[in-house]
Amino acid sequence: MSGRELQRIDRRSFLKGGSLGATGLLIGFYLPALQQAHAADSVTPNSAAPGGRVTLNAWIHVSPDDTVTIFIDKSEMGQSILTGLAMIAADELECDWQKVRTEFAPADKVYFNPQFGAQGTGASTATRTSWEPLRKAGAAARLMLVQAAAQKWGAEVSECRTEKGTILHAKTGRRSTYGSVAEAAGKLPVPQEIPLKDPRDFRIIGKPTRRLDTPDKVSGRTQFGIDVRRENMLYAVVARCPVFGGKVASFDAGRAKAIPGVRHVLQISSGVAVVADDTWTAMEARRALDVKWDEGPNAGATSETIRKLFAERASHPGHVARKDGDPETQIERAARKIEAVYEVPFLAHATMEPQNCTADVTAARCDVWAPTQNQTNAQKTAADITGLDLSKVFVHTTFLGGGFGRRFESDYVSDAVEVSKAVGKPVKVTWSREDDIQHDFYRTASYARFTAGLDAEGWPTVWMNRIACPSIMARFGPLKDNFDSRSVEICDAVPYAVPNILVDYQLADAGIPIGFWRSVGASQNGFFLESFIDEIAAEGNKDPYELRRRLLRNSPRHLRVLETAAEKAGWGVPAPGRFRGIAVVSSYFGYVAQVVEISVDRSKRSLIVHRVVCALDCGRAVNPSSIDAQVKSSVVYALTAALHGEITIDHGRVQQSNFHDYQMLRIADMPVVDVHIIPSELAPTGTGEFAVPPVAPALCNAIFAATGRRIRRLPIRPEDLA
Amino acid sequence: MPIEFTLNAKPQRLNVAPNMPLLWVLRDILGMTGTKFGCGMALCGACTVHINGEAARSCVTPVSSVAGKQVVTIEGLSEDRSHPVQQAWIELDVPQCGYCQSGQIMSAAALLVKNPQPSDAEIDDAMRGNICRCGTYHRIRLAIHRAARLKEPRAESAKAGLGGGELLPTAEFAAQGGGK
Ligand code: FES
Numbered sequence A: 001m002s003g004r005e006l007q008r009i010d011r012r013s014f015l016k017g018g019s020l021g022a023t024g025l026l027i028g029f030y031l032p033a034l035q036q037a038h039a040a041d042s043v044t045p046n047s048a049a050p051g052g053r054v055t056l057n058a059w060i061h062v063s064p065d066d067t068v069t070i071f072i073d074k075s076e077m078g079q080s081i082l083t084g085l086a087m088i089a090a091d092e093l094e095c096d097w098q099k100v101r102t103e104f105a106p107a108d109k110v111y112f113n114p115q116f117g118a119q120g121t122g123a124s125t126a127t128r129t130s131w132e133p134l135r136k137a138g139a140a141a142r143l144m145l146v147q148a149a150a151q152k153w154g155a156e157v158s159e160c161r162t163e164k165g166t167i168l169h170a171k172t173g174r175r176s177t178y179g180s181v182a183e184a185a186g187k188l189p190v191p192q193e194i195p196l197k198d199p200r201d202f203r204i205i206g207k208p209t210r211r212l213d214t215p216d217k218v219s220g221r222t223q224f225g226i227d228v229r230r231e232n233m234l235y236a237v238v239a240r241c242p243v244f245g246g247k248v249a250s251f252d253a254g255r256a257k258a259i260p261g262v263r264h265v266l267q268i269s270s271g272v273a274v275v276a277d278d279t280w281t282a283m284e285a286r287r288a289l290d291v292k293w294d295e296g297p298n299a300g301a302t303s304e305t306i307r308k309l310f311a312e313r314a315s316h317p318g319h320v321a322r323k324d325g326d327p328e329t330q331i332e333r334a335a336r337k338i339e340a341v342y343e344v345p346f347l348a349h350a351t352m353e354p355q356n357c358t359a360d361v362t363a364a365r366c367d368v369w370a371p372t373q374n375q376t377n378a379q380k381t382a383a384d385i386t387g388l389d390l391s392k393v394f395v396h397t398t399f400l401g402g403g404f405g406r407r408f409e410s411d412y413v414s415d416a417v418e419v420s421k422a423v424g425k426p427v428k429v430t431w432s433r434e435d436d437i438q439h440d441f442y443r444t445a446s447y448a449r450f451t452a453g454l455d456a457e458g459w460p461t462v463w464m465n466r467i468a469c470p471s472i473m474a475r476f477g478p479l480k481d482n483f484d485s486r487s488v489e490i491c492d493a494v495p496y497a498v499p500n501i502l503v504d505y506q507l508a509d510a511g512i513p514i515g516f517w518r519s520v521g522a523s524q525n526g527f528f529l530e531s532f533i534d535e536i537a538a539e540g541n542k543d544p545y546e547l548r549r550r551l552l553r554n555s556p557r558h559l560r561v562l563e564t565a566a567e568k569a570g571w572g573v574p575a576p577g578r579f580r581g582i583a584v585v586s587s588y589f590g591y592v593a594q595v596v597e598i599s600v601d602r603s604k605r606s607l608i609v610h611r612v613v614c615a616l617d618c619g620r621a622v623n624p625s626s627i628d629a630q631v632k633s634s635v636v637y638a639l640t641a642a643l644h645g646e647i648t649i650d651h652g653r654v655q656q657s658n659f660h661d662y663q664m665l666r667i668a669d670m671p672v673v674d675v676h677i678i679p680s681e682l683a684p685t686g687t688g689e690f691a692v693p694p695v696a697p698a699l700c701n702a703i704f705a706a707t708g709r710r711i712r713r714l715p716i717r718p719e720d721l722a
Numbered sequence B: 001m002p003i004e005f006t007l008n009a010k011p012q013r014l015n016v017a018p019n020m021p022l023l024w025v026l027r028d029i030l031g032m033t034g035t036k037f038g039c040g041m042a043l044c045g046a047c048t049v050h051i052n053g054e055a056a057r058s059c060v061t062p063v064s065s066v067a068g069k070q071v072v073t074i075e076g077l078s079e080d081r082s083h084p085v086q087q088a089w090i091e092l093d094v095p096q097c098g099y100c101q102s103g104q105i106m107s108a109a110a111l112l113v114k115n116p117q118p119s120d121a122e123i124d125d126a127m128r129g130n131i132c133r134c135g136t137y138h139r140i141r142l143a144i145h146r147a148a149r150l151k152e153p154r155a156e157s158a159k160a161g162l163g164g165g166e167l168l169p170t171a172e173f174a175a176q177g178g179g180k
């Protein structure tokens, strides 16, 4: 067990207040924080956790009644992580899947995600980082149960086998359920040699499996953050300055306070909070507030000023993210040269469940119920506001009505904790949809310049790409050389065999809050890169699929998904009235190629997306049913952005406010999505994000095939289809 | 004046502001949180309930307007997930985050009362007002067709989801459109 150890946990502290009985087998598994397993990892802040810190990835409890409880230290936001992680542990444990329960783990540093140095869920890390520790935890628990049974029978461990939660001793025909030896197993030393299953023996992993959380979700019983209710709880909403960075200058609460049911009106750091007996009264009273805002330095910002800033920055060389060969010299020798500028707007996350949080602050402790992707930050935020020690702050993670990166933030946590602290009662803060759309940490707008040189046969010899946009990482600390690798991810990893490559970055701060949005930098950079390679194909008079194939000949995983998608989509086989576009992007350690098939009505300036064929390589597929759902989900998320998504700024404020002007794809617009998973023996990657980036470029490449117009600015506008 | 109506087959008599939307009466006053808030403007369908059998957006329905009417919420659709729509949703494992699903299910149930065998186009039309940010639309369509075939409420087929989710046989998964 080189450097890894299983630990018996201090059960008193863990079980305190928990729902489990005090008996049975409970084990947790520590994995010393790893150096990042892959150098090119694309992750969040401060990802290098200090060496030596232990990371607890799993808890398994086997109770005397045979129930197996698996503690999930990740947030369930729709991606089916709760079921996926349980499947991994249960398979090695060889328990009865029908007896598996799950619980969300508390915020505790033992759950630090090795990649974040914090407990959190994002960047498609959960399955990847939990795979090995969860298997080991399940296998260790199984071994201890077998040892306990063998001891009881006076038999050898090697003579026993397990099946569906039962230990069997073939020689004597004896059998024992896990539950009946759980207590004894709990007293055994934790084994240090833990054999893992041969993957050929997996019974659960790899099978399409129904989610454990579905029954409650079809009966309205699932508790999302917004559903939390505490005794004597009050309901609050917050009026925020419409301009980013603005503050309260003064406010008159008279009219608001006169409304029956309004209890308090108070200033907090995010604005003016109205506290009432119910949410609606709080919302009505907020309308009656009279707040004077000090709008601050961003009051003049518009989408156009931001765009000009990006363009200006992009006219100067930036920090070099990648350089191969001698692009500056070779570009002058190219037979042909093409240039293009691509732009994308800010985007809101629009999780279906608006932001919210419930807090109960007393002198002795602080409880926070939050739909959070970032338990560590939620806990720290509450500790900072209350002045309580971290050990007195209890974060209860609820189900999340969507995350997409929005819930990596803790702004809604500070709202609730500040208000509860001030009024001395449990308080739920609910954001309206307008609050949510207008006070997000947006997917950044970005600006990309490209120059390519082609040889006489039309093959690219030079690839130059400059990106100008704000930096997410700049929020967490000063950047070195004004460089943020997240801003250029995907673009700096051009997979195509082009001998001369230059990718550089210009930091351009727009004064708009930005954050992590499903697939982060890949969401826009995949569009840039995969559109421009298509332009090169068109300029060189080559089929865009064949050009990619040839230039990816040394990238077998790219090539495999590309060829699979093309074959399944019937690339090259004419389909009257239909047009196809293709794209391939590797992100989050996975590979996805997509072929989008559309028809365009140029007279009506409208299009129909008929089919999206996806081929993916995500390592071993843990739950094909969830992967299928995540890929379809990603296609919808990305199509929504490509067809509708645009947050615009005027007078420093967001102009969109709700689903009438920030539109979502509806059921009638849902294309057929074919999902082809490439079989793989490699360790699994996450699948919640990697199918987002190829959608927009494949779609725009299809529009180019249909109309001859190259779309270089999202979202797609009716005039683009003329 | 108290407002009286029937909620999930039980009489209700409430002293609340008459213009408070039914959504907030359900969620905050009655503590029935299965009905969700998504937009407050009849744009997303998360708050869908049945009023006298018709799908309605409770976020824009003043509670006074349901006086004397029958209101059914997700909690009242069935006690044991035995409604054909819930069964079909479990069989096809429709929800992702689940937040929109109460509204989707209520819209689908109302559709099937009016139109027991809807076509894809009729489904799209009836479900247009329900946003799913997670993009479960494909499985929603399949599940509505499936529910249309499950005539009677059959509690036993909901068992699949009562404890652990059963494995979906790979062939069945493919047949119901998994992967497609
Ligand atoms: S909350 Fe009622 S339609 Fe959105």
Ligand code: FES
Binding pocket: A078, A352, A401, A402, B095, B096, B097, B098, B099, B100, B101, B131, B132, B133, B134, B135, B136
């Ligand atoms: S399942 Fe998440 S919004 Fe529909």
